[in-house]
Amino acid sequence: MRKLLLALFILSAFAGVGQAQLDPDDDGIGIYFDPCACNNCISMDVGAHRGFLVITHPTSPAGVHGWEAKVWTTGPILITSVDVMGQNINIGTPPEYMVGVVDPLINPFTYPAVVIAIFDFYITSTATPSMFFIDGIRFHSLPDKQPAYLDGSDSNIIKKLQQSTGGVAFPVATINGDCAVAIQGETWGGVKALFR
Numbered sequence: 001m002r003k004l005l006l007a008l009f010i011l012s013a014f015a016g017v018g019q020a021q022l023d024p025d026d027d028g029i030g031i032y033f034d035p036c037a038c039n040n041c042i043s044m045d046v047g048a049h050r051g052f053l054v055i056t057h058p059t060s061p062a063g064v065h066g067w068e069a070k071v072w073t074t075g076p077i078l079i080t081s082v083d084v085m086g087q088n089i090n091i092g093t094p095p096e097y098m099v100g101v102v103d104p105l106i107n108p109f110t111y112p113a114v115v116i117a118i119f120d121f122y123i124t125s126t127a128t129p130s131m132f133f134i135d136g137i138r139f140h141s142l143p144d145k146q147p148a149y150l151d152g153s154d155s156n157i158i159k160k161l162q163q164s165t166g167g168v169a170f171p172v173a174t175i176n177g178d179c180a181v182a183i184q185g186e187t188w189g190g191v192k193a194l195f196r
Contacts, residue, residue, distance in 0.1 A: 021036060021037045021038055021056060021057075021112065021113060022037060022038060022039075022040055022056075022164065023037065023056045023057070023164040024057070025056075025057065025162060026057045026058075026059050027055070027056075027057065027058060027059055027149075027159055027160065027161050027162060028055065028056040028057060028161065028162055028163075028164050029053070029054070029055050029056070029069060029134055029147050029161040029162070029163060029164065029172075030053075030054060030056065030134070030163065030164030030165070030172040030173065031051045031052065031053055031054075031071070031119065031132040031134070031172050031173035032051065032052050032054050032173065033049075033050075033051055033052070033173070034052065035052050035054070035109070035113065035115050036109070036113060037052075037054045037056045037113040037164075040164065040165075040172060040173040040174070040179075041173065041174045041175075041177075041178075041179030042174075042175055043126075043175070043176055044123050044126070044175050044176060045123070045126065046123050046124060046125065046126060047122065047123060048080070048120065048121070048122050049120075049121055049122070049123060049175075050118060050119065050120050050121070051118070051119045051121065051132065051173060052115050052117075052118055052119070053069075053071060053115070053116050053117040053118070053119060054113045054114065054115050054116065055067070055113065055114045055116055055149060055161060056112060056113050056164065057112045057113075058112070058114055058149070058159075059159065060104075060149075060151040060152045060153060060157075060159065061152075061153070062104055062106075062151065062152030062153035063104030063105050063106035063107075063114065063152030064101070064104055064105040064106075064114050064116060064149045064150065064152055065100070065101060065104045065105075065149075065150035065151060065152045065155045066098075066099055066100040066101055066149065066150040066155065067097070067099050067116050067147070067148065067149040067150070067161075068092070068096075068097060068098045068099070068136070068137050068140065068141060068147065068148050068149075069096075069097055069134050069135070069136070069137065069147035069148075069161070070095050070096045070097070070134065070135045070136065070137050070138075070147075071095055071097065071117075071119070071132065071133070071134055072095040072132075072133055073121070073130060073131065073132050073133070074130070074131050074133070074171075075128055075129050075130035075131055075175075075177075076123060076124040076125035076126075076127070076128060076130055077121050077122070077123055077124070077130035077175065078121060078122045078124065079094075079119060079120070079121050080120045080121055080122055081119075081120045082094065082097075082117055082118070082119055082120075083117060083118040083120075084097070084099055084116070084117045085101070085105055085115055085116055085117060085118070086101035086102065086103060086105050087101060087102040087103065088100060088101045088102070092137060096137040096138065097117070097137070098137060098139070099116070099117075100150070104152030104153075105152075106152070116149075119132075123175060123176075126176050128176070128177075129174055129175065129176050129177025129178070130174070130175040130176060130177070131171035131173065131174050131175070131177065132171060132172050132173040132174075133168065133170075133171055133172060134147055134163050134168070134172050135147070135168040136148070136168075141158050142158055142160055144160075146160050146161065146162075147160070147161035147162075147163070148160050148161055149161055
């Protein structure tokens with residue numbers, strides 16, 4: 001038992017050294033505070049900051065040919081600008097985005113993530129949490145109201161996106177508050193295997 005407790009203590013000490021992408025599911029969408037989609041919960045001072053709207057583990061190897069989502073915030077935060085990636089046209093009105101891109105957006109790095117927009121924002125107070133939420137748009141392309149994207153190889157294929165933390169009722173990113181992160185089930189056998 002002592003060995004297990006010591007091993008768990010050592011693992012928790014090294015957990016902050018290397019970051020991994022948070023959402024393990026295919027076709028996820030979330031706001032992150034880095035382009036690798038590794039951090040969606042952070043403390044920030046009053047001032048100007050940046051967040052990344054990211055599609056994680058896209059199942060379209062040819063990239064993202066367009067996307068639609070509603071992105072909004074709660075708390076002491078103001079969105080100051082949104083930079084949609086690629087040569088694009090957005091026919092939505094913020095906070096709703098319905099974007100088409102000329103050339104499909106792909107991942108230029110090694111992690112399975114595609115940055116589709118950059119949100120610049122201003123934190124006006126640290127006294128209460130600021131949170132980002134994502135939902136489908138009012139004139140959604142799929143039968144159910146949910147975020148979606150166009151397959152880079154065939155723009156007739158619309159794929160649904162799932163919020164990184166489980167649904168529209170949960171914040172996908174939190175600033176100066178309790179974290180809501182994607183949950184990945186782990187079996188006791190899987191945990192024991194780490195120590196063999």
